[in-house]
Amino acid sequence: MSRSVPVIDPARSPVVPDPRRPADTPYLRLHVGEAVERYRRLARALPGTAIHYAVKANPDPRLLAALNGAGCSFDVASPAEVHAALTAGAVPSALVYSNPVKRRSDIAYAAARGVRLFVVDSLEETAKVADAAPGASVLCRLVTSGEGSDWPLSRKYGCSTQQAIDVLRHAARLGLDPAGVSFHVGSQQRDPEAWAGPIAASARVFRVLRESGIQLRLLDLGGGFPAALAEGCPPPSAYGAAIQRHLARHFGRHRPRTLIEPGRGIVAEAGVLVAEVLAVVHRGDTRWVYLDAGVFTGLVETLGEAIRYPIETDRDGGRTGPCVLAGPTCDSVDVLYERTMVDLPLDLTEGDRVRLLGTGAYTTCYSTVGFNGFPPLPTRLVS
Amino acid sequence: MSRSVPVIDPARSPVVPDPRRPADTPYLRLHVGEAVERYRRLARALPGTAIHYAVKANPDPRLLAALNGAGCSFDVASPAEVHAALTAGAVPSALVYSNPVKRRSDIAYAAARGVRLFVVDSLEETAKVADAAPGASVLCRLVTSGEGSDWPLSRKYGCSTQQAIDVLRHAARLGLDPAGVSFHVGSQQRDPEAWAGPIAASARVFRVLRESGIQLRLLDLGGGFPAALAEGCPPPSAYGAAIQRHLARHFGRHRPRTLIEPGRGIVAEAGVLVAEVLAVVHRGDTRWVYLDAGVFTGLVETLGEAIRYPIETDRDGGRTGPCVLAGPTCDSVDVLYERTMVDLPLDLTEGDRVRLLGTGAYTTCYSTVGFNGFPPLPTRLVS
Numbered sequence: 001m002s003r004s005v006p007v008i009d010p011a012r013s014p015v016v017p018d019p020r021r022p023a024d025t026p027y028l029r030l031h032v033g034e035a036v037e038r039y040r041r042l043a044r045a046l047p048g049t050a051i052h053y054a055v056k057a058n059p060d061p062r063l064l065a066a067l068n069g070a071g072c073s074f075d076v077a078s079p080a081e082v083h084a085a086l087t088a089g090a091v092p093s094a095l096v097y098s099n100p101v102k103r104r105s106d107i108a109y110a111a112a113r114g115v116r117l118f119v120v121d122s123l124e125e126t127a128k129v130a131d132a133a134p135g136a137s138v139l140c141r142l143v144t145s146g147e148g149s150d151w152p153l154s155r156k157y158g159c160s161t162q163q164a165i166d167v168l169r170h171a172a173r174l175g176l177d178p179a180g181v182s183f184h185v186g187s188q189q190r191d192p193e194a195w196a197g198p199i200a201a202s203a204r205v206f207r208v209l210r211e212s213g214i215q216l217r218l219l220d221l222g223g224g225f226p227a228a229l230a231e232g233c234p235p236p237s238a239y240g241a242a243i244q245r246h247l248a249r250h251f252g253r254h255r256p257r258t259l260i261e262p263g264r265g266i267v268a269e270a271g272v273l274v275a276e277v278l279a280v281v282h283r284g285d286t287r288w289v290y291l292d293a294g295v296f297t298g299l300v301e302t303l304g305e306a307i308r309y310p311i312e313t314d315r316d317g318g319r320t321g322p323c324v325l326a327g328p329t330c331d332s333v334d335v336l337y338e339r340t341m342v343d344l345p346l347d348l349t350e351g352d353r354v355r356l357l358g359t360g361a362y363t364t365c366y367s368t369v370g371f372n373g374f375p376p377l378p379t380r381l382v383s
Numbered sequence: 384m385s386r387s388v389p390v391i392d393p394a395r396s397p398v399v400p401d402p403r404r405p406a407d408t409p410y411l412r413l414h415v416g417e418a419v420e421r422y423r424r425l426a427r428a429l430p431g432t433a434i435h436y437a438v439k440a441n442p443d444p445r446l447l448a449a450l451n452g453a454g455c456s457f458d459v460a461s462p463a464e465v466h467a468a469l470t471a472g473a474v475p476s477a478l479v480y481s482n483p484v485k486r487r488s489d490i491a492y493a494a495a496r497g498v499r500l501f502v503v504d505s506l507e508e509t510a511k512v513a514d515a516a517p518g519a520s521v522l523c524r525l526v527t528s529g530e531g532s533d534w535p536l537s538r539k540y541g542c543s544t545q546q547a548i549d550v551l552r553h554a555a556r557l558g559l560d561p562a563g564v565s566f567h568v569g570s571q572q573r574d575p576e577a578w579a580g581p582i583a584a585s586a587r588v589f590r591v592l593r594e595s596g597i598q599l600r601l602l603d604l605g606g607g608f609p610a611a612l613a614e615g616c617p618p619p620s621a622y623g624a625a626i627q628r629h630l631a632r633h634f635g636r637h638r639p640r641t642l643i644e645p646g647r648g649i650v651a652e653a654g655v656l657v658a659e660v661l662a663v664v665h666r667g668d669t670r671w672v673y674l675d676a677g678v679f680t681g682l683v684e685t686l687g688e689a690i691r692y693p694i695e696t697d698r699d700g701g702r703t704g705p706c707v708l709a710g711p712t713c714d715s716v717d718v719l720y721e722r723t724m725v726d727l728p729l730d731l732t733e734g735d736r737v738r739l740l741g742t743g744a745y746t747t748c749y750s751t752v753g754f755n756g757f758p759p760l761p762t763r764l765v766s
Binding site: 055056059076077078079080081084098099100101102103104121122124125128155156157159276278279280281282283286288290292296303326328329330331332334335338350364365366367368369370371372373374375376 | 438439442459460461462463464467481482483484485486487504505507508511538539540542659661662663664665666669671673675679686709711712713714715717718721733747748749750751752753754755756757758759
């Protein structure tokens with residue numbers, strides 16, 4: 001509790017535009033109602049499963065307030081996100097603190113604000129939670145392969161089923177409430193069957209502990225629910241059906257309470273990044289289109305061309321051809337799509353608007369404070 | 384000139400720590416005097432060459448003021464950087480606007496503030512500068528291989544010698560002043576001989592244009608001057624000697640005025656990123672050390688493990704062993720060194736300080752606005 005309490009306020013920016021004339025582009029056009037609709041669609045696809053919106057995907061306070069009003073719970077990763085969720089009107093019991101490795105004083109801060117559910121994935125972290133949030137409930141995170149996801153998770157977090165059993169037994173010994181298991185199948189997961197293996201592994205942990213007298217009750221199915229983006233994806237109902245099937249198969253009559261932590265699946269398609277063409281330059285046989293938004297103003301997920309956003313322009317309808325798409329900073333890393341070029345209108349020119357769809361998640365929050373002197377990506381709400 | 388004028392102010396942050404108790408770590412400890420000393424060392428190594436500090440590397444206003452006071456000029460990439468350099472006391476003639484692709488209104492803004500020297504690399508951009516800054520001086524950027532650099536430049540910028548000849552002739556026709564040629568050998572360039580090829584290519588452009596009556600006079604040798612970091616690098620004098628030798632060989636008695644644009648070479652070793660160990664976790668046979676600073680709080684250049692910072696800890700001196708070094712956010716990309724692990728003390732533990740050396744460049748400015756709710760990396764000056 002001696003720790004400072006950072007407050008997320010996207011309205012404040014270290015790069016201060018001249019108030020007489022704010023820059024027109026780039027900006028994120030965010031449709032909060034669309035995000036709420038995506039929340040409702042996921043809730044319908046997974047009846048009986050609590051939806052905890054992953055604040056990290058887009059912490060816009062107006063978005064959080066709207067989701068809270070619609071009945072959504074929250075997944076938080078830091079004191080600032082705890083504060084943001086509670087400020088949006090959430091009750092502390094609607095929060096899961098899912099960052100598996102936390103600063104001790106951050107756990108204490110969350111506990112003092114009433115948060116009672118923490119994810120751990122090691123004996124070390126379990127002891128830390130027991131110290132900083134005595135008696136709290138814990139979920140132990142299992143490692144997964146990340147196969148089938150566009151932004152897979154590494155070995156950074158998660159443990160084996162045997163380690164999870166040890167961790168949850170240790171939690172009980174330390175006076176914590178061993179509530180259940182969590183896992184994450186990787187962000188932008190295109191395969192609904194990706195949940196099969198982790199659900200089976202979770203069921204083993206539940207069974208072994210049940211046999212030794214510890215009754216787990218909660219299964220955190222993580223995030224990974226995708227946005228359509230350029231390649232499309234199965235509908236939420238396909239994910240709901242696959243998950244229900246695997247829960248029934250592996251848990252039978254011992255079916256636990258479940259929760260999910262979607263971020264992208266709720267907010268990505270509610271956002272459109274509006275950019276402007278700075279220049280079209282022909283380099284040898286290659287057409288380069290330079291935008292005023294790039295890797296350092298929100299489009300980090302294009303690194304390695306991992307995430308491909310659908311693109312619309314002012315000139316759609318005519319002839320198109322391939323081009324490399326690059327950002328405005330003089331850093332050569334600031335190239336969005338080069339290995340696989342983008343098909344854009346041949347008459348696209350300086351000053352034209354380019355709209356990157358499905359950009360509501362992991363853009364404004366990934367912006368730099370102002371690299372090259374270009375301001376962070378602002379948000380404009382539409383309804 | 385209708386464009387807004389963003390102002391870089393690192394003291395303002397979208398994540399507002401509780402003023403009663405600012406977070407202790409992470410932060411960048413910046414020794415401005417050390418940066419000034421590095422500037423002087425480069426100036427001594429390259430007598431007669433103007434040093435334009437690349438503001439993008441670290442735009443701290445106190446750093447800019449100190450460099451300006453020592454006689455350093457500036458390399459800028461945006462209106463905010465123009466404003467920052469002029470606010471630091473620079474005269475407009477001490478600025479080179481080196482971003483090869485610019486927003487038209489940004490060129491006009493810079494011209495209105497008195498900036499007269501712009502880099503271009505295409506016919507399109509040349510026409511834009513002629514329109515927005517009539518009569519300005521231009522340098523045409525050549526493409527280079529980037530070989531030998533840790534953070535190589537892509538094909539994003541630069542043209543062939545023949546294209547450069549066309550661009551500079553076009554500039555003259557449009558009423559611009561064709562001043563010379565620029566190139567960039569790639570950031571953190573470890574090979575002083577990397578300048579050989581581009582200097583030879585530049586000399587060809589100078590010669591061809593001289594023969595047709597256009598007298599170029601200025602050669603921008605770019606940045607790339609390295610920091611020692613983990614692997615060490617040749618001293619500034621080795622770069623100075625190689626560059627002088629290649630200038631003499633290729634330009635002979637037609638030696639142009641020269642300038643360089645060092646960023647990292649001036650400020651990297653003036654900075655130390657001070658972080659704290661959040662946790663040490665054993666995952667199978669691997670020791671994971673989690674810090675409170677990571678990819679999203681300034682350490683972007685560790686992506687792909689491109690840049691390796693030397694590391695000191697509170698526990699140095701005893702036995703060491705390999706570990707994976709990871710950042711605090713729950714994003715799995717937030718891992719600093721995993722493929723090639725880091726050797727750190729075996730008794731390193733939660734709460735210990737870890738100091739990443741050579742982090743004065745491309746850290747504070749690469750910080751996100753607050754991903755996961757963790758604030759951007761603040762700067763503390765030491766003297």
